[in-house]
Amino acid sequence: MVQIILDCLPTHVLVGLQERAALSGRILCDIKVSAREICPSAQSYDLCQLAQTVLGTEYTDTPADATLLALALHIKSKAMLIARLVLEMNALPLAKQIANVTGSLLSRTLAGGRSERNDRLLSHEFHARKFMLPERNRESKPPKTTFTGGLVLEPVSGLYTTCVAVLDFNSLYPSIIQEYDICFLSRHAAAATIDGTSARILPELMRHLVERRRAVKSAMASAQDSSALEIRQKALKLTANAMYGCLSFYESRFYEPSLAEKVAAMGRRVLEATVDLVQREFMLKVVYGDTDSVMIDTRMTDPAAALALAYKVAREINRVHTHLIIEPDGIFTRLLLHTKKKYAGIKYVGAAKPPVHEIKGMDIVRRDWCEFSHRVGMQVLDMVLEAADCLPAVGEYLRAAAHDARQGCLPLTEFVIRKTLNKQPSHYPDKHMQPHVTVALRMQASGKQVGQHDTIPYIICKDGTQMPAAQRAYHPSDLGPKVEPDVEYYIEHQIYPVVTRILEHVKGAESVPELLGICAVAGNHRQQAANIAAPAASHLQLTCSECGLRYEIAATEAKCLVCGTAASDAYMCNMLTLEVRRLASVYHASEIVCDAVSCSRTIGRGVHSRGIKCPEPGCSGNMRRVYTWELFQSQLAYLLCAVKQMPVAHAHMQALAVKHSHGVATMSFVKPAAVT
Numbered sequence: 102m103v104q105i106i107l108d109c110l111p112t113h114v115l116v117g118l119q120e121r122a123a124l125s126g127r128i129l130c131d132i133k134v135s136a137r138e139i140c141p142s143a144q145s146y147d148l149c150q151l152a153q154t155v156l157g158t159e160y161t162d163t164p165a166d167a168t169l170l171a172l173a174l175h176i177k178s179k180a181m182l183i184a185r186l187v188l189e190m191n192a193l194p195l196a197k198q199i200a201n202v203t204g205s206l207l208s209r210t211l212a213g214g215r216s217e218r219n220d221r222l223l224s225h226e227f228h229a230r231k232f233m234l235p236e237r238n239r240e241s242k243p244p245k246t247t248f249t250g251g252l253v254l255e256p257v258s259g260l261y262t263t264c265v266a267v268l269d270f271n272s273l274y275p276s277i278i279q280e281y282d283i284c285f286l287s288r289h290a291a292a293a294t295i296d297g298t299s300a301r302i303l304p305e306l307m308r309h310l311v312e313r314r315r316a317v318k319s320a321m322a323s324a325q326d327s328s329a330l331e332i333r334q335k336a337l338k339l340t341a342n343a344m345y346g347c348l349s350f351y352e353s354r355f356y357e358p359s360l361a362e363k364v365a366a367m368g369r370r371v372l373e374a375t376v377d378l379v380q381r382e383f384m385l386k387v388v389y390g391d392t393d394s395v396m397i398d399t400r401m402t403d404p405a406a407a408l409a410l411a412y413k414v415a416r417e418i419n420r421v422h423t424h425l426i427i428e429p430d431g432i433f434t435r436l437l438l439h440t441k442k443k444y445a446g447i448k449y450v451g452a453a454k455p456p457v458h459e460i461k462g463m464d465i466v467r468r469d470w471c472e473f474s475h476r477v478g479m480q481v482l483d484m485v486l487e488a489a490d491c492l493p494a495v496g497e498y499l500r501a502a503a504h505d506a507r508q509g510c511l512p513l514t515e516f517v518i519r520k521t522l523n524k525q526p527s528h529y530p531d532k533h534m535q536p537h538v539t540v541a542l543r544m545q546a547s548g549k550q551v552g553q554h555d556t557i558p559y560i561i562c563k564d565g566t567q568m569p570a571a572q573r574a575y576h577p578s579d580l581g582p583k584v585e586p587d588v589e590y591y592i593e594h595q596i597y598p599v600v601t602r603i604l605e606h607v608k609g610a611e612s613v614p615e616l617l618g619i620c621a622v623a624g625n626h627r628q629q630a631a632n633i634a635a636p637a638a639s640h641l642q643l644t645c646s647e648c649g650l651r652y653e654i655a656a657t658e659a660k661c662l663v664c665g666t667a668a669s670d671a672y673m674c675n676m677l678t679l680e681v682r683r684l685a686s687v688y689h690a691s692e693i694v695c696d697a698v699s700c701s702r703t704i705g706r707g708v709h710s711r712g713i714k715c716p717e718p719g720c721s722g723n724m725r726r727v728y729t730w731e732l733f734q735s736q737l738a739y740l741l742c743a744v745k746q747m748p749v750a751h752a753h754m755q756a757l758a759v760k761h762s763h764g765v766a767t768m769s770f771v772k773p774a775a776v777t
Contacts, residue, residue, distance in 0.1 A: 198336035251392030536574030
């Protein structure tokens with residue numbers, strides 16, 4: 102009977118069972134699992150890429166026609182390489198410290214389950230206080246409950262040559278749990294103690310972890326060898342920061358989405374209050390904010406003076422809180438701020454340390470761009486950040502880079518693109534439209550094991566066919582004499598978009614296509630969005646009931662400019678309703694376009710477009726409405742402001758805003774450009 106069941110199992114399941122049986126009683130350290138937590142910014146987690154990222158060494162697989170001796174030597178070197186990676190990343194000491202902190206098994210800690218580790222920690226706390234543990238969720242599918250996460254402010258995009266201070270909250274969510282006493286029983290006022298035992302489990306646990314980490318960091322300052330202390334403080338940090346995720350993870354024993362939602366809501370309130378304090382008390386402009394940090398334009402050119410000002414601002418903010426602590430994280434002497442979560446700059450961290458380049462979210466640090474794109478983009482970014490008049494040098498460099506690529510001077514490794522499978526290759530509905538899925542299916546057909554979460558390398562090639570780019574994707578090992586990289590594809594889809602986005606805020610940088618020797622892509626949809634933004638901020642038009650004159654509503658009242666007749670409350674409510682309906686129709690009927698500068702793809706109106714990937718093969722852009730959600734919300738904000746002195750109309754407009762903003766109408770919207 103057992104043999105019949107085993108024969109019916111899929112091959113990958115059977116292999117997994119055999120591996121588990123072979124490793125029974127042994128602690129397994131999977132370097133790929135450990136690297137996902139220790140090196141989250143790595144481009145790929147296969148052995149070749151980890152060796153390059155962590156150790157700076159090259160590693161190649163053994164050829165298929167290798168001799169038995171060569172194969173044995175290769176296996177030995179591979180085992181030594183894995184051991185070096187484990188030692189370099191401190192995977193075992195870190196896992197041991199996390200297991201000590203959470204009271205979990207070392208084998209389960211190495212398996213990478215963060216929620217399971219925190220479940221163990223909370224279970225020990227419940228048991229010590231003689232509380233019953235909550236039951237696990239029995240339903241196989243989690244309920245469809247969503248809530249708003251951290252607040253990300255709309256950035257004031259541009260190239261800043263004055264010093265921009267970065268202030269960051271230490272362990273924001275663990276500190277919020279302490280600050281606002283958020284716990285499983287916090288909704289019951291009389292439940293602070295039960296039979297003389299404190300019921301404030303979460304706040305006290307967070308306080309204990311934060312204080313232990315603070316003590317370890319203090320000891321690091323005076324220790325001669327702080328490597329062991331660094332591992333300990335990192336284990337405490339990972340454990341404390343994972344608590345919020347434990348509360349919102351459905352399979353956790355302590356799944357409590359209402360608490361996770363409250364923590365996130367208080368985080369948004371703290372960030373809004375911080376921005377308000379900076380602008381009110383110091384008259385400084387906050388150019389960006391993201392969950393637990395803010396960027397402040399100091400209007401100074403001396404980084405030391407800007408850092409002193411940042412400490413002054415931090416002290417003023419810390420006076421408001423008990424457990425929340427904000428500290429300066431550095432000063433950007435030059436900052437290129439693009440969009441949300443995308444910026445780069447030169448950071449000054451003190452007179453004793455050299456400035457460092459910090460890049461977040463931009464194309465040159467993402468995994469789905471080739472090394473050629475990374476190298477060119479990084480060089481252009483350095484030129485923009487280092488020199489005021491950078492365009493001549495950028496132009497010369499781009500011409501040389503395009504020439505070298507067309508002349509075949511670049512190695513194949515420069516053209517390799519890597520992308521991770523989010524599901525099994527056969528489960529993709531558009532499998533033949535995505536290059537990495539096409540290559541993965543080809544690898545499976547040749548007998549290789551490829552599955553979910555694997556990172557697939559591929560090169561877009563010229564193979565003599567007129568197939569789309571996704572069908573001309575090949576694994577680097579499959580390239581032959583008749584298959585070579587499609588250089589024009591890489592210049593147009595990998596270099597041009599990256600360079601254009603970097604130079605977006607540099608004056609006179611419109612000649613990038615000519616420098617690269619390509620034609621400008623038709624349909625620059627960013628310009629379309631800019632053109633439509635002005636009419637979106639139009640004022641509300643009213644008609645006088647006496648003389649029939651059309652006039653715009655003033656900031657304080659709705660009166661005819663000729664006869665002075667005031668609009669009635671009923672008329673104002675009707676006009677507001679019609680105007681909001683018109684704006685909603687414009688939003689839902691807006692054309693949806695790709696935000697990639699090298700793509701001109703559009704899709705039909707009325708399609709939900711927030712977060713939709715561009716269906717164009719080889720394009721990594723996102724589909725966005727020309728009339729954006731932000732423009733729609735800005736117009737609603739203007740209408741709310743325009744009728745704020747009219748109680749009946751204002752209450753009616755508030756109800757309309759809530760209805761058309763999905764409950765976020767009380768947030769501070771950016772006023773339209775037409776309202777000053």
